[in-house]
Amino acid sequence: MELSERQEKIVEIVKNSSPITGEQIAAKLDLTRATLRPDLTILTMAGVLEARPRVGYFYKESQKKYPHMEKLRRLRVGDFKSLSASIRENISIYDAIVTMFTENVGSLAVVGEGQALKGMISRKDLLKAALGQTDLQQVPVSVIMTRMPNIIMTTDDEPVLDAARKLTTHQIDSLPVVEAFIDEKGEERYEVVGRFTKTNVAKIFVQIGSLED
Template sequence: MELTERQTRIVEIVKNSSPITGEQIATKLDLTRATLRPDLTILTMAGVLEARPRVGYFYKENHEPSALLVRLRQLRVGDFKSIPAAIRPNISNYDAIVTMFTQNVGSLIVVSEEHELLGMISRKDLLKAALGKTDLQQVPVGVIMTRMPNIIMTMSDEPVLEAAKKLMQHQIDTLPVVETFIDEHGDERYEVVGRFTKTNVTKILVQIGTLGQ
């Protein structure tokens, strides 16, 4: 259960005084009904509250998630990931920018010859380099990339919702999708098998929402 502070207060109010209208909740919180609408919608969609027309909101003890929600939670990254847009660390920042344009992606995954995850480079990193004194043609991406172990990753069997949470929490657009393997020294390493982005998440929402219409 991950409620915002305001959502927690709404749930408390509904628990203590249901049925209660949106208008009445808004008055108690000193907010407008319009400000509360998204919270009430989300809480009702998630099955925490029940909205009865012309009566008001009820708190749902032991709320059963809807079948759709159960399925939403079962979606796995592996079924919706994109192919990785990957480059080697020795190519120039200039060539990295050109690759971004030709592949039309916002981030590139930097990999070794064996497709092992070494780092990530984003449009933001490259803009920063372009602003500074970095010679884009001469300096390789390996110098300015964000490098392991500072990369947030996902795996094919991770739930889509967990991966989406990572994208939000870390304010990033792209997660490399990896598989772990053990190298000759017994250390854990990561092979890149895809990428998972906010575009994949948006596509999932559009597909769920528009199919069967």
């Protein structure tokens, strides 16, 4: 199991002095009990710790494995992605905002020939532009977009779990789903074939959570 730094510390503390209450663990880490609650919930759910009411937390030597999680690992971006919405780099910021509303999306891929990815633009980028002195009707999106190669991407084959990790780690709402190709100049380009968003992740989460009924 992949533990965060704080979770590692908690496990270390419980290993050394169990049983120990949540309050005691919090005191040792100089944190509040409330701050620790998500970590303790996850560690207990993972079977790393055991919580006994009115006693405290224990470290579990033999941790149950979760073979069904392997199935979760097998879910691929290509099966859950959304259709891509794309624009050209010379359109105005104003038109990009309009496109976002007509397409009902929170991000747009900026593409060239053959749907080759040149940049990405998000609601956040557009809001920032709206805040400035920028003339939204005159300035093209190319001025404010995030450009290649600074774009975090995914592919049809990537496990949704890894794509979800990219979204949370990089604090972005959407990844372009791409396929690599070599252009006429022999350079590697990426054709946009979809988008994978936090909405897709939330939908998968809801579906998985409904499996038990």
